[in-house]
Amino acid sequence: MAEIATVCPYCGCGCGLYLHVRDGVVVGASPSRSHPVAEGRLCLKGWHAHEVVDNPGRLTRPLVRRGAELVEATWEEARSAVVAGLGKTLETDGPQAIGVLGSARCTNEDNYALVRFARGTLQTPNIDCSLRIQCVPDAPQPGEAWRAGVSTGQIAELDDADLVLLVGSDPTEEHPAVGARIYQGRQRGLRVVALSTRKHPLARLADLHLPVRPGGELRLIASLLHVVLAEQGMAGEGRPGAEDLRASVADMSPEVTAADTGVSADLVRQAAGLYLSSERAVIVYSAGLALSPQSGAAVQALHSLAVLGSGGSRRQVPVLSLLCRNNLQGCRDMGVAPDVLPGYASLGDDAAVQRFEQAWQCELARGVGLSAWEMPGQVRAMYVMGDDITRSIPDPEATLSALEALDFLVVQDIFMSPAASVAHVVLPAASFAEQDGTWTNLERRVQRTRRAVSPPGEAREDWRIIADVSRAMGKPFPYEGPQQIFEEISDLLPIYAGVFYPPLAVNGGIRWATPEARDAGGQAEVMPVPPPAEALEAAASGLRASDQYPLLLAADPTLRPWDGEVMVSQTLTVAGEFTVLTKDYPDGMLCLNPEDAKRFQVRGGRPVRVVSPKGECQMQVRVTDEAPPGVALVPHHQATRLGIMEISTDQAGGRPVLAPTPISVGPAE
Amino acid sequence: MTARMLPHERIDEFVARLMQSAEVVAPRRVEVADVFYGPVSSPGEVAWDYGTAIEPLKRFLLPQRETMLRFSTDGGLKVEAECDERERVFLGVRCCDVTGLGVMDAMYGGDIPDPYYMSRRERSTVIALTCLEAPEETCFCVCCDAGPFLTEGYDQQWTSLPEGMLVEIGSERGEALARANEDLLAPAELDQIAARYRLAREAEKTFGDFKSYIAGAMAKLSMNEVDPEVWEQAAMRCTECGGCTYLCPTCSCFTVTDRMNGSEGVRERHWDACLNNCYAREASGHNPRPERSDRLRARFFHKISHQWAERNGRQACVGCGRCVVGCMAWAHMPAVTEGIRRGVMT
Numbered sequence A: 001m002a003e004i005a006t007v008c009p010y011c012g013c014g015c016g017l018y019l020h021v022r023d024g025v026v027v028g029a030s031p032s033r034s035h036p037v038a039e040g041r042l043c044l045k046g047w048h049a050h051e052v053v054d055n056p057g058r059l060t061r062p063l064v065r066r067g068a069e070l071v072e073a074t075w076e077e078a079r080s081a082v083v084a085g086l087g088k089t090l091e092t093d094g095p096q097a098i099g100v101l102g103s104a105r106c107t108n109e110d111n112y113a114l115v116r117f118a119r120g121t122l123q124t125p126n127i128d129c130s131l132r133i134q135c136v137p138d139a140p141q142p143g144e145a146w147r148a149g150v151s152t153g154q155i156a157e158l159d160d161a162d163l164v165l166l167v168g169s170d171p172t173e174e175h176p177a178v179g180a181r182i183y184q185g186r187q188r189g190l191r192v193v194a195l196s197t198r199k200h201p202l203a204r205l206a207d208l209h210l211p212v213r214p215g216g217e218l219r220l221i222a223s224l225l226h227v228v229l230a231e232q233g234m235a236g237e238g239r240p241g242a243e244d245l246r247a248s249v250a251d252m253s254p255e256v257t258a259a260d261t262g263v264s265a266d267l268v269r270q271a272a273g274l275y276l277s278s279e280r281a282v283i284v285y286s287a288g289l290a291l292s293p294q295s296g297a298a299v300q301a302l303h304s305l306a307v308l309g310s311g312g313s314r315r316q317v318p319v320l321s322l323l324c325r326n327n328l329q330g331c332r333d334m335g336v337a338p339d340v341l342p343g344y345a346s347l348g349d350d351a352a353v354q355r356f357e358q359a360w361q362c363e364l365a366r367g368v369g370l371s372a373w374e375m376p377g378q379v380r381a382m383y384v385m386g387d388d389i390t391r392s393i394p395d396p397e398a399t400l401s402a403l404e405a406l407d408f409l410v411v412q413d414i415f416m417s418p419a420a421s422v423a424h425v426v427l428p429a430a431s432f433a434e435q436d437g438t439w440t441n442l443e444r445r446v447q448r449t450r451r452a453v454s455p456p457g458e459a460r461e462d463w464r465i466i467a468d469v470s471r472a473m474g475k476p477f478p479y480e481g482p483q484q485i486f487e488e489i490s491d492l493l494p495i496y497a498g499v500f501y502p503p504l505a506v507n508g509g510i511r512w513a514t515p516e517a518r519d520a521g522g523q524a525e526v527m528p529v530p531p532p533a534e535a536l537e538a539a540a541s542g543l544r545a546s547d548q549y550p551l552l553l554a555a556d557p558t559l560r561p562w563d564g565e566v567m568v569s570q571t572l573t574v575a576g577e578f579t580v581l582t583k584d585y586p587d588g589m590l591c592l593n594p595e596d597a598k599r600f601q602v603r604g605g606r607p608v609r610v611v612s613p614k615g616e617c618q619m620q621v622r623v624t625d626e627a628p629p630g631v632a633l634v635p636h637h638q639a640t641r642l643g644i645m646e647i648s649t650d651q652a653g654g655r656p657v658l659a660p661t662p663i664s665v666g667p668a669e
Numbered sequence B: 001m002t003a004r005m006l007p008h009e010r011i012d013e014f015v016a017r018l019m020q021s022a023e024v025v026a027p028r029r030v031e032v033a034d035v036f037y038g039p040v041s042s043p044g045e046v047a048w049d050y051g052t053a054i055e056p057l058k059r060f061l062l063p064q065r066e067t068m069l070r071f072s073t074d075g076g077l078k079v080e081a082e083c084d085e086r087e088r089v090f091l092g093v094r095c096c097d098v099t100g101l102g103v104m105d106a107m108y109g110g111d112i113p114d115p116y117y118m119s120r121r122e123r124s125t126v127i128a129l130t131c132l133e134a135p136e137e138t139c140f141c142v143c144c145d146a147g148p149f150l151t152e153g154y155d156q157q158w159t160s161l162p163e164g165m166l167v168e169i170g171s172e173r174g175e176a177l178a179r180a181n182e183d184l185l186a187p188a189e190l191d192q193i194a195a196r197y198r199l200a201r202e203a204e205k206t207f208g209d210f211k212s213y214i215a216g217a218m219a220k221l222s223m224n225e226v227d228p229e230v231w232e233q234a235a236m237r238c239t240e241c242g243g244c245t246y247l248c249p250t251c252s253c254f255t256v257t258d259r260m261n262g263s264e265g266v267r268e269r270h271w272d273a274c275l276n277n278c279y280a281r282e283a284s285g286h287n288p289r290p291e292r293s294d295r296l297r298a299r300f301f302h303k304i305s306h307q308w309a310e311r312n313g314r315q316a317c318v319g320c321g322r323c324v325v326g327c328m329a330w331a332h333m334p335a336v337t338e339g340i341r342r343g344v345m346t
């Protein structure tokens, strides 16, 4: 029996775990005590991580479409099919007609190789990851050194915090390793202030819960800023940008915003008071903040609140941006986005572009490309690496039809995803346990994942598959292994400069920093960003309940976020835990407050008819006081396929958002 | 008490001899600073100065994933059982973990013996290593009558004295092992045996604040006098990670699943947890323990009620402290027994 130290492949916490290997088979998983995030703990997913490895559902041979069927093929055949398919689109429609999706389930090296493949080999700027639709937006900050949506702090800072401001996040469900520190912190007096629509367990145990109306998050944060800046006169410390910030929230007194946020002025003042007096506060937010079209602005506003500081010393408050997937941070860092280059280098930065062109020995596609949600309808061919596009994009059926209608679709993955089932070529990839490489967790911690066993059948590492295709297209990559790719990453990406290929996973790797922060010996100086007036206004004019549609329905990304996810639903023993929704609430779990259930005479577990201005559907009811009166909640990944929610656009970043939508509820036919 | 002395300089030779005829499973450092019980490839690998291992011995007797049988449906059903018949010596095992084995034996060796577990168990020799001081802050074996020294349950129990290991014999198997290596051992002197008792008393005093009020909780649980509100509160804190059960030396839940590949199949047994929502869920969707509070109550009843203690020969918590380390929230044994005692969870 050997224990191989690696990193959990699920959420953004990146807990260190050991895979137990006996006779070449992974037979178990357990936590690392010395790992700085895990500290001896794992959540249910981590404890069962080994079960996805040696799993009967794994893809083990390349598949090529022959008519209606996908049939097994050799790597050579599959690669020729890929080269021919992509080549044809390049010839007839040009590189702009190809879209490429990277993945937060894959390593930094896989994603970096994919970006090189897209912008270099294929010459297409259309590269993205669909996961950012349902996760916290990352928004550029002035000065470009930093982006809102990236954690400024680290998880361990919760250990000696005296206050945590938990915004839209239910870490118990989403980020258990963060939740664990909060539960434990409470034992030594850590105060919890929760701002969230849903009264999740930590909101229930919180010292203060601000039950914000869905869509009211930005104005609630603005009112906190108002109290801090306007009433407590905190801006006089010469912080750059603070005056603009003060002006922008001058009209956002909690009395004014109460009507839109549903949170009383008194509660806001109490929360601001706790925040201001706290010496060691930490701000934590997650995808729960991504509920409204103003969430980009809300994220920036939270970072601004952090910059103003708290406590007597007005120390800058560390922020944890809880990213939903283990390597979403790394996926972004590697430039899997249509509007930046690896390391967040600007497409307009000639020097940066030249750096990459020199290293990759080809010209780069410099344009701003299509985003993940724009691709399916606008390109003719797609290359999808481990991206769960049909789960992220609103209206999965339309997405799947659009994928089906493509001239050519390649999917490389570890399981047969919905997208793979309609692909022309399916390429079997190695799982986290079968390859070396690095992952970057939500604290920017670059960690090693390690090969514990060989991939099943003919499956291969993602970067190797891409490199092989690129070579077949006449553009060979010089990489022999992940270490070499990583060395190039740390040479070319200033934020990864000084991060060497970490030798082990147990030691928790190394956290990257911007050059400015490194020079400053620690934390980056982040400029506060005043919330745009239009966003503040738009947040007040969001859709409301009415007589005809008396409830407001919100798609909650923090509600059972892992249910039905491709990897956990393939764990052999606990798949049941992660498919409860599918079994008990197949059409959608509509969470209603007991008051509302009584008012509309519906019972738990029963199907109901739900009508919105956009359409109607059937769902099953769960009666729970987690939903506040007047608000109905449904898990985000189920909401995408209901077809009754308003789809609007996030003002920062343009991602489609399932906006809170008024509904009525009645008996099912 | 029969006891011998194993001089320090002969320990490696003793271990080397053990390795000739068995897989020696001992505490060993993995990567940088973590300790697991695992097969050692040389005597020098044994980490004699460790705190506690991340996991108990469970993985070696009840693997997290094990093949029970292989079958094929080609030309009639053919079934072939798999059985692990390796001889093992568990060496340097903490007393709490040794005590835990006794509870597992009651479960898997009771009225319907489990051949998989028993085949391994019957081929194991257990050498306990006493704790001269509390190895970790989270240890509370003193509240559970499971350490830091044992009076039974081991084949041999070793205590590190200045002149060598005092080897106490606890079973015929332990005695036979000593006899076979008599050339390395010397008879123990009376003052060496006296030192062992003095050290045991001193060790007990080093256990810190981490107490678990097992006896009080046991009385209330067994009499059904726990305020239902306590389970509600515990349920609000528990995140259902399963960690406490997977790490527990005496938790024994499993599930069985068949994996087919064409006409060939494997029947596997995997660790499961009674705390998991779907553990007791029936195919119809009915769940006899639908709420987390129901499941928590059932688990703690199983662990520390008189009713179960009678069946197992002792209550099932051995105070190893692993649930404290592994809990994703605040619903581990000491937190819950304290909650039961005070009628409210903190």
Ligand code: SF4
Residues within 6 Å of the ligand: A008, A009, A010, A011, A012, A013, A014, A015, A041, A042, A043, A044, A045, A046, A047, A175, A176, A177, A178
């Ligand atoms: S908290 Fe996240 S990283 Fe840690 S074990 Fe759970 S899913 Fe894995």
